[in-house]
Amino acid sequence: MAWRNIWRNKIRSIIIMLSIAVGLFAGIAVLALYKGMMKARTRTVIDSEAGHLQLHHPAFTEDYDPKFTLRNGSRILQEIRRMEGVKLAAPRSITNGMLATPGGSSGVQIMGVLPGPEYAASQLDKKLVEGKLFDDAKKNQVIIGRKLAVKMRLKPGSKLVLMFTDSSGSIVSGAFRVAGIYRSANAPLDERRVYIRMKDMNDLLATGGAFHEIVVLLNSDEDVPRIQQELQHKWKSASIQSWREISPETDLMVNTTNQLSYILMSIIMLALAFGIINTMLMAILERTREIGIMMALGTTRLRIFMLVILETWMLTFAGTPLGFLVAWFSIAHYNRQGMDLSGMGKELMSSFGYSTLIYPEFPAEKFPGLLLIVFLTALVSSLLPARKALMMQPVEALRR
Amino acid sequence: MKTVIDAHNISKVYNPETIPVYAVNHVHLHLEQGEFTALVGPSGSGKTTLLNMIGGLDKPDEGQIFIKGLDITRLSSSALINFRLHNIGFVFQSYNLIPVLTARENVEFIMQLQNLPEELRDKRVEKLFREIGLEDKMNERPSRLSGGQQQRVAVARALASKPQFVLADEPTANLDSKSAANLLDIMDRLNREENITFLFSTHDQRVIERARRVITLVDGKIASDTAAVRTDEQHPSLPG
Numbered sequence: 001m002a003w004r005n006i007w008r009n010k011i012r013s014i015i016i017m018l019s020i021a022v023g024l025f026a027g028i029a030v031l032a033l034y035k036g037m038m039k040a041r042t043r044t045v046i047d048s049e050a051g052h053l054q055l056h057h058p059a060f061t062e063d064y065d066p067k068f069t070l071r072n073g074s075r076i077l078q079e080i081r082r083m084e085g086v087k088l089a090a091p092r093s094i095t096n097g098m099l100a101t102p103g104g105s106s107g108v109q110i111m112g113v114l115p116g117p118e119y120a121a122s123q124l125d126k127k128l129v130e131g132k133l134f135d136d137a138k139k140n141q142v143i144i145g146r147k148l149a150v151k152m153r154l155k156p157g158s159k160l161v162l163m164f165t166d167s168s169g170s171i172v173s174g175a176f177r178v179a180g181i182y183r184s185a186n187a188p189l190d191e192r193r194v195y196i197r198m199k200d201m202n203d204l205l206a207t208g209g210a211f212h213e214i215v216v217l218l219n220s221d222e223d224v225p226r227i228q229q230e231l232q233h234k235w236k237s238a239s240i241q242s243w244r245e246i247s248p249e250t251d252l253m254v255n256t257t258n259q260l261s262y263i264l265m266s267i268i269m270l271a272l273a274f275g276i277i278n279t280m281l282m283a284i285l286e287r288t289r290e291i292g293i294m295m296a297l298g299t300t301r302l303r304i305f306m307l308v309i310l311e312t313w314m315l316t317f318a319g320t321p322l323g324f325l326v327a328w329f330s331i332a333h334y335n336r337q338g339m340d341l342s343g344m345g346k347e348l349m350s351s352f353g354y355s356t357l358i359y360p361e362f363p364a365e366k367f368p369g370l371l372l373i374v375f376l377t378a379l380v381s382s383l384l385p386a387r388k389a390l391m392m393q394p395v396e397a398l399r400r
Numbered sequence: 401m402k403t404v405i406d407a408h409n410i411s412k413v414y415n416p417e418t419i420p421v422y423a424v425n426h427v428h429l430h431l432e433q434g435e436f437t438a439l440v441g442p443s444g445s446g447k448t449t450l451l452n453m454i455g456g457l458d459k460p461d462e463g464q465i466f467i468k469g470l471d472i473t474r475l476s477s478s479a480l481i482n483f484r485l486h487n488i489g490f491v492f493q494s495y496n497l498i499p500v501l502t503a504r505e506n507v508e509f510i511m512q513l514q515n516l517p518e519e520l521r522d523k524r525v526e527k528l529f530r531e532i533g534l535e536d537k538m539n540e541r542p543s544r545l546s547g548g549q550q551q552r553v554a555v556a557r558a559l560a561s562k563p564q565f566v567l568a569d570e571p572t573a574n575l576d577s578k579s580a581a582n583l584l585d586i587m588d589r590l591n592r593e594e595n596i597t598f599l600f601s602t603h604d605q606r607v608i609e610r611a612r613r614v615i616t617l618v619d620g621k622i623a624s625d626t627a628a629v630r631t632d633e634q635h636p637s638l639p640g
Contacts, residue, residue: 001498001500001501004500004501008500290498290499293492293498295481296455296490297490297509297510297513297557298481298482298484298485298486298510298513298514299513300478300481300513301478301481303513395452395457395458398452398457
């Protein structure tokens with residue numbers, strides 16, 4: 001009977017069902033977009049910035065003093081590369097310094113890298129937009145970010161000076177030539193980070209063959225806690241950080257977005273609940289006399305209450321599969337094609353470290369939560385109309 | 401003869417604290433099993449209020465109503481619902497079938513509320529539809545039935561619970577002469593053959609003419625209570 005009652009006013013019920021479907025679709029689409037953005041941001045952090053894990057001398061990360069190189073770095077590096085679950089490991093010498101040109105200067109983080117492993121670890125080769133990668137035959141080459149290049153008016157072939165303190169605390173400098181310009185999804189990083197060969201850097205730092213960091217990429221994101229624990233167990237004196245510790249703002253963003261998703265969904269459904277309540281109250285009002293007749297004939301108040309509850313739930317849940325289905329299809333489409341959000345401000349998104357090409361992903365893990373929100377919407381929406389029906393007195397209802 | 405309805409000194413007062421208006425004013429009413437009674441009177445005379453109180457839909461402000469010896473004025477509202485379900489059949493002026501249910505489902509609805517087994521329900525539904533002559537319309541929705549047909553289904557619904565008596569509030573008010581006559585024939589036959597007690601409120605002269613007892617209400621009081629507009633001679637099936 002409840003199902004048939006829904007179809008008494010077909011247009012009204014269909015509008016409500018469609019609004020639930022559209023609301024759900026909109027909510028899920030936003031969640032999918034958030035998930036895609038967060039996943040892209042996390043991938044950027046892992047694949048081209050921090051890796052899954054990083055090993056340092058415990059004192060190094062405090063103020064990036066170049067004298068704190070990783071003890072037995074080469075041996076550790078070899079052992080890590082042999083560990084199960086490790087995709088690659090790359091060494092880095094790191095220091096903070098000053099980049100100077102005839103036109104001005106800028107503070108930079110200088111990464112001394114081995115080109116091959118670094119290309120794999122940070123995909124530097126794929127980010128190159130101008131010039132060339134490191135040439136084995138040439139010394140003192142530098143690859144800089146596009147934002148820095150624009151700011152300092154540098155182009156491939158331009159000369160610059162890198163200045164920093166060596167491991168003994170003395171100021172050292174070297175003249176470098178721009179080999180290439182890279183552009184990543186993280187504009188602030190592009191302005192700050194420059195890459196030179198590790199040998200060129202170590203010569204200036206006077207650290208010999210030592211380095212400050214080993215960046216580790218794993219085969220699976222899920223292995224991070226396990227391998228972090230294993231590494232910590234093996235090299236107790238080293239500081240071993242996961243990407244979440246290295247980039248806590250990304251971790252915070254992912255978690256906050258997760259919570260925001262549910263809040264957003266709840267707000268959408270709450271707005272829809274008012275529509276459902278209104279529809280059901282109208283339906284009850286139109287059927288006042290009929291409900292009075294049912295009570296007169298011997299229908300208990302509980303049955304009337306349950307009838308209204310059931311009608312509201314059916315109305316709510318009838319639109320739910322459609323919402324999920326439309327969301328699933330459209331998300332699957334954009335998951336393949338990608339969604340270009342560059343129109344929303346490429347520079348702005350990049351300045352927050354986000355790519356403008358997003359691959360939305362159906363938030364399957366949130367499915368139980370979404371169903372719970374729909375269920376709560378139905379419950380909240382049904383209570384007021386059901387109470388209204390419950391409070392009817394048959395003799396008064398019959399007078400209508 | 402068994403007493404079915406015994407109303408003692410019942411009153412219903414509106415605005416008791418300002419200007420009291422007696423819808424029903426200290427009425428005594430006694431109905432025996434198998435009576436076919438019309439409650440008549442001008443609009444506002446208290447017919448529907450009296451029926452509502454006898455049917456347990458409304459409570460009197462004074463007096464007691466005994467149905468088969470049980471004082472229904474003392475029952476809680478949930479007990480009253482259950483009492484109505486098993487003891488009273490209602491026929492309303494505007495048919496009031498549930499539009500989303502078929503004619504058959506409307507009749508079956510009461511028996512489902514009574515939790516009767518499906519087999520018994522089927523048997524009773526078929527018998528009732530035979531009695532009202534609508535076997536071929538059982539699976540139609542009310543919207544596809546004429547007013548007269550709908551009211552016949554409403555009578556079948558009223559009888560589905562095997563009630564002690566049937567209360568009918570202006571049952572022929574919305575019917576044309578032919579449909580009204582047909583409906584009255586059915587109720588008359590059920591009354592005579594199955595000894596079902598009927599109490600009508602009506603303005604309709606056609607109903608009054610068929611009733612064997614006519615109670616006239618004026619300003620909430622019984623102005624007259626007369627047996628037999630029709631005589632027993634007109635009902636050879638009735639015991640003399």
